[in-house]
Amino acid sequence: MRAADAVFVILAAQAASDAFGVARAVAGATRDWTVPVTAAFVGGARVAPGARALDEVGIPCYSFAERAVNPLIAGPEGVTAVDARAHI
Numbered sequence: 001m002r003a004a005d006a007v008f009v010i011l012a013a014q015a016a017s018d019a020f021g022v023a024r025a026v027a028g029a030t031r032d033w034t035v036p037v038t039a040a041f042v043g044g045a046r047v048a049p050g051a052r053a054l055d056e057v058g059i060p061c062y063s064f065a066e067r068a069v070n071p072l073i074a075g076p077e078g079v080t081a082v083d084a085r086a087h088i
Helices: 019-030 044-056 065-074 081-085
Strands: 007-012 037-042
Touching (some): 007 065, 019 037, 019 044, 037 044
């Protein structure tokens, strides 16, 4: 497997999307990772439970992909769940 500098997860809600399930899978898969992880769950109220779940485990989740990329550009110190709360 190749190394990565950061991970960006994007979920665009569809009728059958399980945002909470996706969030749980992301949180579990990245639990011990040392690279920054951010997410964009696009879909308003439909994805809100998943966005909250990511925030609770410290993975910033934004409502728009463009906002999620900015902390990654800033580097590891630019990624915090506290920063994301203002954008959800």
